[in-house]
Amino acid sequence: MAEEELSQISVGEFETVSQLLASSESLQIAFFMMVIGIIAIAIGYKKFSSWVGSQEFYYKRPHFARFLRRAVLPFFAIALITTINVYIQTGVLFDEELSLDAETSAQEQFAKILNTFNILVIGYTISHLIPIILTKREKSILEKDDFDSWFEMRGFSDDKDKFFHTLYKWVPPKIVPEDIEEEEFNNLIKTKEGLQYLENFRTTKGNPIGGYEKLIDKPFEEWKKSERKKYDKYFQNCVTGNNQSGRKLNPGAKPDEIFPIDVWREEKRQQGYDPIIPSSRPPGYAKKKREGLPKSAKQVLPLGIFLATILATLAWWGVDLIVLATATGGFSIGLGLALQETMQNYFAYIMIRKDKIFIEGDRVQLETGYNGYVHKITPRVTYIRDALHESIAVIPTRQLVNAQIVNYSKENKLVPAIVKVGVSYLNNPRQVASILVKVGKRGMKEIVDIKGRHLVRQNRCPYLDKNKPSCGCDKELHVEVTQPVVRFNEFNDSSLDFSMWLYVRDYGAQFKTKTDLRMIMYEEFKKYDIRIPWPIRTIYQGDEKKEFEEISKLDSDRDQVIDKFGLGDIGRGEGDE
Incomplete structure (x- = not known):
């Protein structure tokens, strides 16, 4: 049935094309020359495209380079086809023996063929240039987001000469903020070091104080220039051999060894805006990472535009699109089921x-x-x-x-790292609880990753107390967190069982945190003679009193820990502050 319908499709004026070409040897030569010219342009375009990909501007102006690569081939193709079209309008290509009406008809038909080529080339060009324009717009939006992140972080780690403070000036608050005494605030505001301390200060709720005012009219533009200078340095280090591999990286190499600036920005974004080290990734890393990802709407758009151009051209030539769609409907249904x-x-x-x-x-x-x-x-x-x-x-x-x-990761910035421990019945549980609080306080400050960032989430980053930028452990924390949390779980057969936990930044961070907490716990227990009993039965023959006396020798030291660190929320009623 489908074959019968296809056979009945009106091909419109296509049936006259072969007759037209057969009617004139000059037309055949012109058509042949046009096809040869397009092939030559395509071959030249391939070499031109390879040349563009090896130039410095391809990496520093990738969107312009991609636009240029897509536009050159259609430009020359349209120029060739238009030249031939203009040439045939003079009637030089047609045989003299043709009548005037036949010559006019042949001119119109051949001009329509050439115009069809032009329409298809223009449709192909537009279909590929629009996604480049849309991608450029998307990258510009992401660049603005990077600027917002830079502002929130008060500069990136690879900025030079306190670049942030050349664009913005911190203005102290007009009233005394919470968590700071008025006298202390007035003293701090008088010195440079004090102002720096206040700029980095965070309240117990994690909020900064004061604000920023611009020192120049367009800080975003200056920031973009700074980022381009960083990329220029990255590119030069790649091509001069001043990189991890120790060799000169070749622009245009396959697979890619150098990130274009838009990919470079994306890599920085994914690495928390840490500097990109030249040659730190294997060749083709960026492309390999994106393999398997489906095409986005921008990538499918060229096919849709070009198909629409083809259908419009078929309609222009008189093809019945309704019959064509009906004939291919059954095939489409079968394909969909498959x-x-x-x-x-x-x-x-x-x-x-x-x-x-x-x-x-x-x-x-x-x-x-x-x-x-x-x-x-x-x-x-x-x-x-x-x-x-x-x-x-x-x-x-x-x-x-x-x-x-x-x-475990979606919108979850608080993951508990829980450590359980049992201590001897001879130890005072209040003293043990306080020492566990001390262990947790140490862990909050001392447990970091290889980049020096705290694994434990906290309302105020400990680095701020040292007039250093926050490592980010106090960012995106939208709930009140009181930690460490210490719980006296139960009276076990041979031990008093406690648990202590801290909230870490993600699921994987809990494992290192628990290991480090156990190390700190061992040090503190040894220091204060907090004993972990053996899981065995012990028959005491007067030794228990002696052991109790030994433990009691450090009672005063352990009580000092209670005075300094408290018991956390243990022993406090609901109405207690």
């Missing part, structure tokens, strides 16, 4: 991305109990990597939409 699971996976991917159920890097637990990090999400399957790198679970993406998934 690709049913593929489409389910794709739309599941769209839902996961849109609703942000989870993203790459999130720690999740599946219904089967498998626990790990989301490694990659594709329109077909999703990869979950075990936290110890033992295995990777490969799951059809459509199954994850209807599955019950525990996400």
Whole structure:
């Protein structure tokens, strides 16, 4: 049935094209020359594109370079076709024996063929230039977001000469802020060091004090110039060999060894705006990382525009599009049934991305109990990597939409790191609780990652007390947190059981935090003779009194810990402050 319908499709004026070409040898030569010219332009474009990709401006002005690469081929193709079109209008290409009407008809038909080529080339060009323009706009928005992050962080770690304070000046508050005595505030505001302390100060609720006023009219533009200077230095270090590999990296190499500035910004954004070290990633890293990702709307847009151009051209030539659509309907239905699971996976991917159920890097637990990090999400399957790198679970993406998934990372900036410990019945539980509070206080300040950032979330970053910038442990904390939390759990067979916990920044941070807390706990217990009993039965023959006397020798020291660190919230009633 479909074949019969296809055979009945009106081809409009296409049937006259072959007759037109067959009617004149000059037309055949002109058409042949046009095809050869387009092929030559395509070959030249390939070499031109490779040349552009190896130039410095391709890395420093990537959007302009991509626009240039896409526009050059169509420009020359349109110029060639238009030249031939103008040439044939003179009638030189047509045989003299043709009648005037035949010559006019041939001119119009051949001009229509050439105009069709021009329309297709223009449609192809527009379909590829629009996504570049949209991408440029998106990158500009992201660049503004980077500026906002830079302002919030009071400058990036790779800024020079206190760059932030050359653009903004901190203005102290007009009234005394909470958590600072009036006399202390008045003394601090008189000195340079005091002003710096107040600028970095955070209240117990985590809020800064004072404000900033611009020192120049357009700080955003100055910031952009500063970031471009950083990229210029990065690029020069790549091409001169002043990098980790010790060799000169070649622009335009395949796979890519140098990040263009837009990719460079994206890498900085994903690394918390830390500096990008030249040659710190393997060749092709940025491209490899994006493999498997489905095409975005901007990437699908060129196909849609070009198909619309083709359909409009077919209608212009008189093809019946309704009959064509009817004839191909059955084929489309069959294709849809064959690709049913593929489409389910794709739309599941769209839902996961849109609703942000989870993203790459999130720690999740599946219904089967498998626990790990989301490694990659594709329109077909999703990869979950075990936290110890033992295995990777490969799951059809459509199954994850209807599955019950525990996400330990989504909008969760507070994860408890709990340490349990049992102490001897001979120790005073109030003293033990206070020493555990001391352990937690030490952990809040001392437990950091390899970059020196605190793993424990806190209302006020300890670095601020040293007039240093916050490491970020006090950011995005929207609830009141009182820690460390100490609990006297139960009277066990041979021990008094306690637990102590701190809230860390993410799921994975709890493991190092618990290890470090146990190390600190061992030091403090040894210092104050807090004993952890053996899990055995002990028959005392007068030794218990002796042991109690030994423990009591340090009672005064342990009581001093209570006076200094308190008991946390242990022993306080609901109405107590």
